[in-house]
Amino acid sequence: MERPRILHMFTPGQQMSPFDINMAADAGYDMVPIYSEVTLDRVAGLTQDAIFSRGPRGVSRTGIFIGGRDVLLAADMVDKAVAAMVPPFVVSVFADPSGSYTTAAAMVACVEAGLRTLGKTLAGLKVVVIGGTGTVGRIAGVIAAQQGARVCLSTHFGESMARQAAAETGARFGVTLEGSSGGDRHAVQRSLAEADVLLATAAAGIQVVLPEDLTVARRLLVAADVNAVPPAGIAGIGMMDKLSLLPGTQALAIGPLAIGNVKYQTQHRLLKRMCESDKPVTYSFPDAFEVAREVLAEEAATP
Incomplete structure (x- = not known):
């Protein structure tokens, strides 16, 4: 037997x-x-x-x-x-x-697939991770950095904690990560103004990116959100979105159920x-x- x-x-x-x-x-x-x-x-x-x-x-x-x-x-x-x-x-x-390992992997792979439809890769792009000091955010940042992206971990806990998380996570996995504050609307908008890719990995049920924040995201190519508890982490992203157009932007949107399936x-x-x-x-x-x-x-x- x-x-x-x-x-x-x-x-x-x-x-x-x-x-x-x-x-x-x-x-x-x-x-x-x-x-x-x-x-x-x-x-x-x-x-x-x-x-x-x-x-x-x-x-x-x-x-x-x-x-x-x-x-x-x-x-x-x-x-x-x-x-x-x-x-x-x-x-x-x-x-x-x-x-977090499989969720972050799915999230970045979905973003990568979206970028491919635009004829781009992650290499050289600026990736902003809102909720970046959490479990999924840190690993999504590491994976994106391993693909050649410039990654910034943003958190509402402030710049000091963001930099600490970026330093310790980057050192542990052999990549370079930046940290920035997402503690107020001005800080969030400063990050979004520089973002080519936006990853929302903050706590469930909290909208971390509001409609007015997206008005400054003129460089944004792809936005992905893992929050499956209303309201959406990124305003305008639907649960089932799979490379839909994010309202108010020219970016492609990836929703939590699309990521969750992968x-x-x-x-x-x-x-x-x-x-x-x-x-x-x-x-x-x-x-x-x-x-x-x-x-x-x-x-x-x-x-």
């Missing part, structure tokens, strides 16, 4: 996201045990407990998922888990804290590939970005 497929789910928080638990089960895992309040110094011990009990054949049917709400901590936890493995006792690892497919594919792989794999946001691109390419090729 084949051994069950087990996905050990680690989170620094008090509970694992039900969304991720459902996704793991739907991807084919038979068991999804959850470990809450996992600190960085506990990762190595938990990882070794998970690998040494199953033997070289069992490890191919064993995985580790890392959740939580801290994108930097999640990256460190992946490194700790991988470093704790002793060949041939090596298992697969996938990090997606608060769904995010869901991306996470499902990565979990399923990990579940079915005969060899250990390690997935993070660069892998999610490649899969999101794959999803969009397939959609574009479908008549």
Whole structure:
């Protein structure tokens, strides 16, 4: 009898996201045990407990998922888990804290597809991320920067926090990010006046870009919003928008459900590939970005 497929789910928080638990089960895992309040110094011990009990054949049917709400901590936890493995006792690892890695990957891939219709890429463009110190905002900024964009993380918490988040996130992932204040309407409009691409990743149910703010966004090519709770994070963006014209601008609009569909497919594919792989794999946001691109390419090729 084949051994069950087990996905050990680690989170620094008090509970694992039900969304991720459902996704793991739907991807084919038979068991999804959850470990809450996992600190960085506990990762190595938990990882070794998970690998040494199953033997070289069992490890191919064993995985580790890392959740939580801290994108930097999640990256460190992946490194700790991988470093704790002793060949041939090596298992697969996938990090997606608060769904931020797959959501950010889907968001930037959708923007990239929109730019392609205009004959452009992210390289050299100014990307402004409103809500940029949050989980999705930081990683979306990193992915865009890796594609050659000039990225500015904006937050209502002020310029000091924005710069701190940009510095620590950029240093952790090897990119250059800027930080700016989004604490008042003048600050938001200053950022928008320079933006070629606008990403809204602020808290749900808060409109961070008002109609009057968009009047200064004369350079704007694409605007994307992940806020699925009314009102829209960016005024005028509809839930289902998929490269529609953003009212009051010449920019293309991408709404939260368009991004969410790509995010869901991306996470499902990565979990399923990990579940079915005969060899250990390690997935993070660069892998999610490649899969999101794959999803969009397939959609574009479908008549």
